[in-house]
Amino acid sequence: MSGYILRRLLWAPFVLLVVGFVTFFLGVYGPGDPVEMRLGQRYDPEVAERVRHELGLDRPFGEQYVEYIRKVVRGDLGESIKFRNRPVTELIFDRIGVSVQLGLVAMALSLAVGIPLGLIAAMHQGRWLDTAIVSTTLLPSAISVFVTIPVLFLVFVRTLKLLPAGGWGGIFDVHIILPALTLALAGTASVTRMMRASSLEVVGQDYVRTARAKGLPERLVVGRHILRNALIPMTTVVMLSLGSLVEGAFIVEGFYGVPGIGALALDSISSRDYPVLMAISLIVALSFVIANLAADVVYSVVDPRIRYR
Numbered sequence: 392m393s394g395y396i397l398r399r400l401l402w403a404p405f406v407l408l409v410v411g412f413v414t415f416f417l418g419v420y421g422p423g424d425p426v427e428m429r430l431g432q433r434y435d436p437e438v439a440e441r442v443r444h445e446l447g448l449d450r451p452f453g454e455q456y457v458e459y460i461r462k463v464v465r466g467d468l469g470e471s472i473k474f475r476n477r478p479v480t481e482l483i484f485d486r487i488g489v490s491v492q493l494g495l496v497a498m499a500l501s502l503a504v505g506i507p508l509g510l511i512a513a514m515h516q517g518r519w520l521d522t523a524i525v526s527t528t529l530l531p532s533a534i535s536v537f538v539t540i541p542v543l544f545l546v547f548v549r550t551l552k553l554l555p556a557g558g559w560g561g562i563f564d565v566h567i568i569l570p571a572l573t574l575a576l577a578g579t580a581s582v583t584r585m586m587r588a589s590s591l592e593v594v595g596q597d598y599v600r601t602a603r604a605k606g607l608p609e610r611l612v613v614g615r616h617i618l619r620n621a622l623i624p625m626t627t628v629v630m631l632s633l634g635s636l637v638e639g640a641f642i643v644e645g646f647y648g649v650p651g652i653g654a655l656a657l658d659s660i661s662s663r664d665y666p667v668l669m670a671i672s673l674i675v676a677l678s679f680v681i682a683n684l685a686a687d688v689v690y691s692v693v694d695p696r697i698r699y700r
Contacts, residue, residue: 396684403680407673411463414672415456418665419448425472425663446472463673469666473659479670482655487674490644490651492562496571498632501578506625508579509586510618513594524583532580536642539573557648570647574640578632585628590621623690630686631679 426439426448443449447458462469468479505528512524531539547554547569558566593599594617602612644653652671659667 396688399684399687403677406680407676408460410676411460411669411673412456414669415459416452418669419452419455421663421665425665446470459669468670468673471664471667473662473664473667479666482667483652483670483674486650486652486655489559489649490640490653493567493570493574493640493644493649493651494632496562496567497574497578498629500571500575501582502629504575505579505582506586506622509583509588510590510613510621512583512587513590513621514613514617516591516594521587525587528580528583531576536573536577536646539576540643540646543569543573557646559649566647570640570643570649573643573647582625582628586621586625589624590617593617593620596620626690627686630682630689633682633685 426442426446427434430439430442440449447455459469466480468483471477471479471482474482508524508528512521515521544556548556554569555566557569560566599612599616602616603609640651641653641657643649644651645657648654656668656671658664659671
């Protein structure tokens with residue numbers, strides 16, 4: 392196991408270098424002029440050239456890329472073009488925590504609803520309850536958030552007046568309910584389908600038939616033999632979901648006014664703030680590399696049949 396982990400860790404810098412090169416290339420040759428966006432209505436060609444020289448944007452691509460990688464290795468992700476004198480690390484890490492809190496609540500809701508529904512659907516395979524559960528969970532995931540958000544807003548804010556329209560107050564504040572519910576509606580469908588498929592594979596195993604033949608109560612058969620073994624493949628889903636927490640949710644955070652990494656990325660796209668976008672890409676790539684490695688390690692722990700060399 393240690394050798395496998397070491398090999399995966401050795402590959403991580405190469406993956407990040409590739410991601411860094413692609414994002415840096417798009418940042419340099421992407422559409423729009425970040426200096427023009429920064430100056431706005433005060434744009435002047437001479438001032439723009441001076442700002443471009445100060446930022447090092449007039450140097451050759453190779454020099455810019457090498458200098459950027461050197462700074463990244465030292466932990467310096469550059470300076471925001473839109474927010475003057477604000478380091479990118481300061482902008483990003485202030486918002487990552489917000490996106491992680493929102494993502495954790497949404498993931499917890501998806502798992503809390505999707506796992507029981509998937510298990511129930513598998514235990515009633517081919518019956519009306521199975522069809523009803525699958526259809527009901529798939530419907531919200533098939534609808535765009537541009538439709539889901541106004542519907543939730545109309546029901547819970549305008550009609551019932553139970554929840555605030557937007558804002559952020561932390562993980563234990565009422566403002567998190569609507570954005571978390573919006574994200575959980577789509578995630579529940581995936582969890583339900585995967586849990587159903589995993590449970591169906593377990594239901595037909597010999598040890599399940601043996602347990603029933605011994606006369607064990609159905610609740611023990613389901614709880615000890617079916618549920619516990621069906622949850623093993625869900626480990627990968629949970630670990631990969633943890634890796635996606637840092638990327639935020641662009642539309643949801645922007646609509647509800649959540650000051651997360653997704654809202655920052657959306658704002659950076661519109662303002663051509665490429666240093667922020669490149670930093671977000673690197674951080675998201677790193678989180679997925681770590682999440683994939685953690686998923687493999689945890690999977691080998693919960694399932695003793697799996698061994699890595």
